[in-house]
Amino acid sequence: MFSKIYQWIKQETVLVIAALCGILTMFFVPPSSEYIQYIDLKVLCLLFCLMTVVAGFQSCGVFHWLAIQLLKKSKNGRILSVVLVMLPFFTSMLVTNDVALLTFVPFTILLLDQIACPKALVPVLVLQTIAANLGSMATPVGNPQNLFLYAAYNLSAGDFFSAVLPLTLFSFICLVASSLPVLPSKLPKIAMGRQSIANPHRLLIYGLLFVLCLLTVFRIVHFSITTLAVIAIVFFTDKQLFKKPDYALLATFVCFFIVSGNLGKIESIRQELN
Numbered sequence: 001m002f003s004k005i006y007q008w009i010k011q012e013t014v015l016v017i018a019a020l021c022g023i024l025t026m027f028f029v030p031p032s033s034e035y036i037q038y039i040d041l042k043v044l045c046l047l048f049c050l051m052t053v054v055a056g057f058q059s060c061g062v063f064h065w066l067a068i069q070l071l072k073k074s075k076n077g078r079i080l081s082v083v084l085v086m087l088p089f090f091t092s093m094l095v096t097n098d099v100a101l102l103t104f105v106p107f108t109i110l111l112l113d114q115i116a117c118p119k120a121l122v123p124v125l126v127l128q129t130i131a132a133n134l135g136s137m138a139t140p141v142g143n144p145q146n147l148f149l150y151a152a153y154n155l156s157a158g159d160f161f162s163a164v165l166p167l168t169l170f171s172f173i174c175l176v177a178s179s180l181p182v183l184p185s186k187l188p189k190i191a192m193g194r195q196s197i198a199n200p201h202r203l204l205i206y207g208l209l210f211v212l213c214l215l216t217v218f219r220i221v222h223f224s225i226t227t228l229a230v231i232a233i234v235f236f237t238d239k240q241l242f243k244k245p246d247y248a249l250l251a252t253f254v255c256f257f258i259v260s261g262n263l264g265k266i267e268s269i270r271q272e273l274n
Contacts, residue, residue: 012248018255025262038261039254043148045227047253048245049213050141052230054095055244056206056237061198063091063103077183081120084108085127085179089135089172093142094210097132098246104128123182127175134171138164140217144249150217157218202237209233 009016057063066087084104092100105125112121136142140150140160150160197203209230215221234241263269 015248015252015255018252018259022255022258022262025259025266029262029265035258035261038257040148040151040257042223043144043151044250044253045223046141046147046151046213046216047144047250049209049216049226049230050096050147051099051245052234052241053206053209053213054099055241056202056209056234057095058099058103058244059199059238059241060203060206061196062203063095064107065197066091076185077117078180078185081124081181081183082176082179084111084124085131085175088128089131089175092132092136093139096141096143097136100132100135101129117183120182124179127179127182131171131175134168134175138168141214144253147217148253205233205237 087104088097088100091103095103105128108124108128109121112118112124133143137146140146149155209226212221212226212229216223216226
């Protein structure tokens with residue numbers, strides 16, 4: 001039992017630390033009904049919706065299909081190495097950095113093994129990890145932090161993109177330059193096999209839900225409408241998707257909200273920050 005608890009703590013270290021910090025601040029600001037005001041329900045609901053919809057995309061095999069289509073167009077190893085790094089870079093802009101890595105890293109390992117390039121594995125995976133994190137900063141939905149900042153500071157799309165796009169462009173150039181020499185120029189022919197998207201009708205549904213999530217991010221559709229739509233439609237299409245969201249991440253954000261809310265109530269800290 002203790003070993004399972006220890007493993008869980010190791011796995012969810014950020015959540016545990018955030019929870020402990022939240023408990024610590026409760027000694028200075030006792031729990032009350034005001035705690036509810038700390039929690040940004042819009043951010044939590046949007047995160048849940050995005051994670052659920054992205055899980056729907058994964059269940060349809062769309063990311064693997066996209067990777068295959070791009071790889072088929074790679075004429076040599078230089079292009080292939082750039083494609084492998086750019087896949088998580090661009091995908092993370094829409095489906096978060098961790099999902100992009102979970103999607104493309106296993107595929108990259110199998111692919112490099114198939115073309116007998118084991119020495120390139122570590123450099124490619126390192127570049128993919130960097131690319132996923134750099135790409136995710138380019139959009140409000142790229143990572144939870146962006147979504148929180150975009151909502152908390154009521155940023156406009158122009159304010160957000162004008163700040164991050166120059167950094168994204170610079171990151172893109174650096175990643176391309178770093179990726180080019182990773183694989184040799186001549187590679188053996190890769191047998192891709194036939195790939196197809198499973199459940200194209202469901203994919204269309206998840207695509208529409210994703211558009212609805214984006215409309216909510218940009219404050220065109222109220223988050224309650226999007227949340228109810230995602231819950232209702234996923235319930236009738238594939239209830240297993242409700243197991244996929246990272247609920248520990250949602251709990252971590254709740255703890256962060258409590259910590260930041262309580263710190264704002266402590267007079268000495270508030271005066272120091274002002």
